[in-house]
Amino acid sequence: MKxxxxxxxxxxxxxxxxxxxxxxCRYIQQAALARGMFGHEVRxxxxxxxxxxxxxxLFLADKIVTLGGTPAVKPAPFKELTDPREMLEHDLELExxxxxxxxxxxxxxxxxxxxxxxxxxxxxxxxxxxxAEEIVRLLGGRGGD
Numbered sequence: 715m716k717x718x719x720x721x722x723x724x725x726x727x728x729x730x731x732x733x734x735x736x737x738x739c740r741y742i743q744q745a746a747l748a749r750g751m752f753g754h755e756v757r758x759x760x761x762x763x764x765x766x767x768x769x770x771x772l773f774l775a776d777k778i779v780t781l782g783g784t785p786a787v788k789p790a791p792f793k794e795l796t797d798p799r800e801m802l803e804h805d806l807e808l809e810x811x812x813x814x815x816x817x818x819x820x821x822x823x824x825x826x827x828x829x830x831x832x833x834x835x836x837x838x839x840x841x842x843x844x845x846a847e848e849i850v851r852l853l854g855g856r857g858g859d
Contacts, residue, residue: 719822719825719826719827720781720782720826720828722822723781723819723822723823723825723826723828723831724778724781724782724783726815726818726819726822727774727777727778727781727783727819728778728783728785728786729790729815730774730812730815730816730819731771731774731775731778731785731786731787732786732788732789732790733790733808733811733812733815734767734770734771734774735771735787735788735789735790736789736790736791736792737767737792737808737812738764738767738768738771738789739789739792740792740805740808741760741761741763741764741767742760742764743794744756744757744760744795744801744805745757745760745761745764747795747796748760748798748801749796749798750797750798751798751799752798752799752801752802752852753798755798755802755852756798756801756802756852759802759848759849759852760805763845766841766845770838770841773834773838775787777831777834781828792804792808799853802849802852802853803853805845805849806846806849806850806853809842809843809845809846809849810846812839812842813839813842813843813846816835816836816838816839816842817839819835820832820835820836820839823835
């Protein structure tokens with residue numbers, strides 16, 4: 715049973731890795747393309763956050779190997795947007811999805827007996843929650859909007 719859980723865990727971690735790599739690529743593109751209203755804010759936000767995403771990706775790749783898997787290093791596809799507000803709205807949607815995915819992955823880690831991994835995934839979940847909250851503020855919202 716544990717092996718089945720670990721196999722599913724590795725598959726999920728690889729999906730998370732693809733999402734992180736996609737986010738890195740998306741943020742780099744957004745930093746380069748963001749112009750006009752909100753352009754400066756988008757550039758500053760993504761430049762600050764891209765390092766977190768790189769660290770998440772490195773952690774996930776290392777953990778996949780530790781668990782006996784091979785990291786799949788193909789970024790998840792993303793929308794190529796040029797309007798800064800649309801960029802932020804899309805980023806918010808994906809950050810919220812990441813929160814959901816990491817919560818699921820933490821449960822899988824616990825089921826697989828990987829308690830240390832569960833804790834680390836919850837830390838990444840907290841980072842993604844912070845990113846989402848910052849985007850909400852940039853968009854002019856409050857709280858859990």
